Amino acid sequence: MSVQPGYFDQFQHADIDELADAIGDLLQNPITIEDADHKLIAYSSHGESTDLARRSTIMGRRVPEKVLTRLWKDGVFQQLLTKEDPVHIPPKEDIGLGRRVAIAIRKGTDVLGYIWAQEENQPITEKDDEILRQAARVAVPRLVQRQGKRKAEEQRRKEFFWELLLGNHTSESFIKRKAESLQVELPAQYLICVIEAEETRLEQYLYPLLLRDKLLWVMDGAQLILLIGLNSQGGRENALLLRKVEQFLDDSLEKLVDHTPHGKATAGYGKIYSEYSDIVRSYREALHVLEVKRLFFEETRQIKGYHQLGIYRFLRQLKSWSDAEGYVNEQLKTLAAYDQDNQTHLLETLETYLDSAGKVNVAAQHLHIHINTLNYRLRRIEEIIQVDLDDQNQRTSLYLDLKLNKMPDTTGK
Amino acid sequence: MSVQPGYFDQFQHADIDELADAIGDLLQNPITIEDADHKLIAYSSHGESTDLARRSTIMGRRVPEKVLTRLWKDGVFQQLLTKEDPVHIPPKEDIGLGRRVAIAIRKGTDVLGYIWAQEENQPITEKDDEILRQAARVAVPRLVQRQGKRKAEEQRRKEFFWELLLGNHTSESFIKRKAESLQVELPAQYLICVIEAEETRLEQYLYPLLLRDKLLWVMDGAQLILLIGLNSQGGRENALLLRKVEQFLDDSLEKLVDHTPHGKATAGYGKIYSEYSDIVRSYREALHVLEVKRLFFEETRQIKGYHQLGIYRFLRQLKSWSDAEGYVNEQLKTLAAYDQDNQTHLLETLETYLDSAGKVNVAAQHLHIHINTLNYRLRRIEEIIQVDLDDQNQRTSLYLDLKLNKMPDTTGK
DNA sequence: CTGCCTTTTGTGAATTTTCACAAATCGCTG
DNA sequence: CAGCGATTTGTGAAAATTCACAAAAGGCAG
Incomplete structure (x- = not known):
């Protein structure tokens, strides 16, 4: 199946659901369109699908976590984020995911969303790729419009986070009010974690982790700074929570090391605090860990937390x-x-x-x-x-x- | 033999040698008068003496070192310094010292010198003590006059030492000039040592050590501060020199502990320096050692030198x-x-x-x-x-x- | 090259440490 | 008071450390 250039121009101002239907008609297969956060935006009305993942996505208005995790793990998203072309994905039956093709909707280097095409009724060949490419292009303005507001809010949240990291605010009540107005959920206990890697698109590899938990995070050069909430006030179980943080970091770093050429990736995190004016402390502690790890690479191999620094806490x-x-x-x-x-x-x-x-x-x-x-x-x-x-x-x-x-x-x- | 009160008044303005002769005549025994530094001031002209110590003293114009050390060791000087009465000393044949009696010449609490009476021709009984007491009293003004200048010089030396200890001088050449003008011999290498004991007359017990080596020293409350010279520029042998310092301090402390009621006596010394403007450093280091020893009594039992402090160097x-x-x-x-x-x-x-x-x-x-x-x-x-x-x-x-x-x-x- | 000194490695016995298991003690709770 | 868990002490075997001694290797000066 092929399509003349400009075919999709007619859908420029149409409803995005119509676009999904149009693609579905051309490919004779079910279509879903998602935003960067994998929230469902549109889907073709192509009859009943046998695909479990599709059904769950439509019912939940978002791609199920299990599916996302698996696709990140298998490197599918890494391909989608780096390639302009559609990616052909073999079926993964254990998570109810049939064979399908996907393409990123991108504006410049930013990825705004994805178009998914199932191969349910007939195979999608390399020749169909052009249809998806054109469809992705025509979807851009709709997603831009849709994401514009969300992005501005996100930007304000990040600015707020930076202010907290730099210790600009000392009043707890002020911080709480501002957090509320920005719809930022501040946890009762938290710590600041900094992940560092040479890979410039660091955050892309960690997107699923970042999005899943709705964490506060910002990038600073090669560093990803994030606030991790610990939902427990009992000081006794902190050890357990920290072990979960360690696990999370180990996973993240493993992922990064797999995908970076030289395999250099480190992480450090500060102490646990509950007052939000101490965010600056936890952040500085995390940076201190990274500094020490640079100086004493071998000695601090298994150290990530500030509380584990031991003598390195005061060596500088x-x-x-x-x-x-x-x-x-x-x-x-x-x-x-x-x-x-x-x-x-x-x-x-x-x-x-x-x-x-x-x-x-x-x-x-x-x-x-x-x-x-x-x-x-x-x-x-x-x-x-x-x-x-x-x-x-x-x-x-x-x-x-x-x-x-x-x-x-x-x-x- | 007894004497009427005021008998010695006639010698008030006479030559001090005449006083010695007069005492000798009364006691029918040889007499020597010494200053606080055991330098010979006067001696009776009583014929030939068989006493070796006396002969050596007169020939050398000072009591021999060996005799002094022994008398300090046996506690004779401790008695002389604390008692107003004459002290009867049994013979010590191994150092050629015959039986004799001695009394301190004192003005207030200061000891200006000593009168020594040998028991060569006839025994000196308790009744003769009064003669010595009166003689000691009449000798005071002569010794005051004699020592006045020396004491003023000593005072100026101590003031200079304090200036060095407090770091008032930074110019090496200035320090050298001033030392020369005060006739202070500054060693090529030195360290500052502080000895502390509850005993208030601390320096008295250590007099022989202080005088023998002509050290710079001052008292500061319960602390005796002294500069110990190390006559060697080869950095290699410093370990040996330090061991000698340790030995010296061990001896001194042992002596102090023996004579103090509670037996509390500690010492600390700083690093070795050669520039005199670093005296203040060595002094502060010595004080630091003492401070640490107060806090960590048990742990620092065998530590005296700043270089041995280990972790205690920076713990404060x-x-x-x-x-x-x-x-x-x-x-x-x-x-x-x-x-x-x-x-x-x-x-x-x-x-x-x-x-x-x-x-x-x-x-x-x-x-x-x-x-x-x-x-x-x-x-x-x-x-x-x-x-x-x-x-x-x-x-x-x-x-x-x-x-x-x-x-x-x-x-x- | 020989002889001397320092360093490395090997051997074996004495001592210390580690580990597993069991018995006894103790405080606490139902 | 019985039962439970934490603690202390005892026993014995395996593993590691310490120590003394000896042989071998290497560098270096005479």
């Missing part, structure tokens, strides 16, 4: 104090000099040993050396820098100073 | 920073609450375990519990506060926060 501060004081750990200096002179690796040995919490077997494995070699080196270290590694104070001090030495100098700043 | 600053941030370690809070609710001692257990550098046998011994009990408690702690004690970061963090929690709140300040 400690570094600037030490620099200002002109402090240098003479022991580490001595050890570094010894390494230099004798081509040994005592400094690395010491750090690995301390990182391994004093477990010699673990440390030896990390260093790829015999356990006796490690013990010999440790005794050597104790001799050279006159330290007693069984003294927790001395040990802690060395551990911290080793980490401090890895940080960039702050005096130049 | 970290505390005030954490307080300002409103930081509280939720884990420790949880554990404390658990202890409260269940009458357990998990917090103490955790601290002891961490203090013991993770050695379970050591920690169990400290806590007087079975080793399995300790292991059980540790597993329990890991469960309750969701911590992995094999993770050095988490461990260190808990260790530091435990110490921080022991410090007084800084927000009230």
